[in-house]
Amino acid sequence: NETFETLAREIADLKRERKAVILAHYYQRPEVQDVADFVGDSLQLSRQAAGTDAEVVVFCGVHFMAESAAILSPEKTVLLPEAEAGCPMAEMVDAESLRLRKRSLPGSKVVCYVNSSADVKAECDVCCTSSNAAKVVESLGTSPVLFVPDKNLGLYVSEKLGKPMDLWPGFCLTHDRLASSDITEARRAHPRAKVIVHPECREEVWRLADYVGSTAGLIRYAQTTEAEEFIVGTESGILHQLQSTCPDKKFYLASDKLVCRNMKATTLVKVRDALRNLSPRITVAEETRLKAKAALDRMLELG
Numbered sequence: 016n017e018t019f020e021t022l023a024r025e026i027a028d029l030k031r032e033r034k035a036v037i038l039a040h041y042y043q044r045p046e047v048q049d050v051a052d053f054v055g056d057s058l059q060l061s062r063q064a065a066g067t068d069a070e071v072v073v074f075c076g077v078h079f080m081a082e083s084a085a086i087l088s089p090e091k092t093v094l095l096p097e098a099e100a101g102c103p104m105a106e107m108v109d110a111e112s113l114r115l116r117k118r119s120l121p122g123s124k125v126v127c128y129v130n131s132s133a134d135v136k137a138e139c140d141v142c143c144t145s146s147n148a149a150k151v152v153e154s155l156g157t158s159p160v161l162f163v164p165d166k167n168l169g170l171y172v173s174e175k176l177g178k179p180m181d182l183w184p185g186f187c188l189t190h191d192r193l194a195s196s197d198i199t200e201a202r203r204a205h206p207r208a209k210v211i212v213h214p215e216c217r218e219e220v221w222r223l224a225d226y227v228g229s230t231a232g233l234i235r236y237a238q239t240t241e242a243e244e245f246i247v248g249t250e251s252g253i254l255h256q257l258q259s260t261c262p263d264k265k266f267y268l269a270s271d272k273l274v275c276r277n278m279k280a281t282t283l284v285k286v287r288d289a290l291r292n293l294s295p296r297i298t299v300a301e302e303t304r305l306k307a308k309a310a311l312d313r314m315l316e317l318g
């Protein structure tokens with residue numbers, strides 16, 4: 016029954032005591048985004064995690080994000096307030112199946128979307144997020160590429176660069192709920208609106224969009240384009256930032272099914288308890304960490 020206000024005050028006090036920083040993804044609950052020191056997309060959050068001088072990082076997101084923070088900053092205490100908040104897409108690839116696939120593709124470079132476990136990252140040449148995927152693939156020149164695990168982002172990048180790639184058959188359960196018929200109906204209801212979607216959407220959906228980009232990309236597009244109405248094809252949490260940074264514009268979620276249960280599992284009570292108990296803590300075994308870090312570092316070095 017504690018109010019958001021009381022909890023936010025408790026969190027601020029504990030944060031000072033613990034020398035902690037709170038990072039939150041754009042898909043988090045509005046009240047969680049509001050207590051964060053930094054809200055961003057996956058790439059911005061990994062840069063923050065790598066660069067912060069805080070002793071404790073509270074990661075309000077899903078498991079792979081906190082794990083990336085632990086890979087990049089092993090000396091910090093990285094907390095995931097809801098230990099069960101995983102990413103179903105990340106679970107669609109495991110290290111053993113990837114090793115098998117690599118054996119059948121000798122000479123291919125493996126590009127791994129950060130939505131993957133540390134064990135999988137450790138098997139890859141370089142990581143990417145949705146905001147730098149094309150740049151990362153381009154940096155590999157003419158090498159053949161196996162892209163894991165998101166087939167939708169993989170195909171989007173492949174078309175953008177005109178480079179065929181082997182695609183792992185993974186996808187995001189949340190974005191997969193959005194169909195082209197939702198976009199067509201929304202366009203009919205809001206004929207002046209621009210359709211902005213995340214590349215994790217199905218191919219039939221991103222083909223219909225006016226703009227495709229990472230969460231930060233979608234927010235930047237809404238801020239800088241002259242349009243005043245937008246049909247939004249990504250997780251509902253992004254509406255909080257869209258509305259607060261563009262108060263005079265209108266945003267319509269393309270479907271009310273765009274809710275990621277895992278992203279919504281983090282609450283203010285859990286953030287407070289994590290700071291209080293310094294738990295649940297995310298760590299990565301050193302051998303895996305070093306290999307996964309090499310793949311993340313290669314991505315971060317691309318700027």
Ligand code: 13P
Nearest residue numbers: 056057058144145229230
């Ligand atoms: P970005 O914030 O990098 O666009 O990632 C989207 C996502 O699905 C994270 O789980």
Ligand code: SF4
Nearest residue numbers: 102103187188189275
């Ligand atoms: Fe994973 Fe999709 Fe949820 Fe992001 S929105 S955490 S990709 S299931």
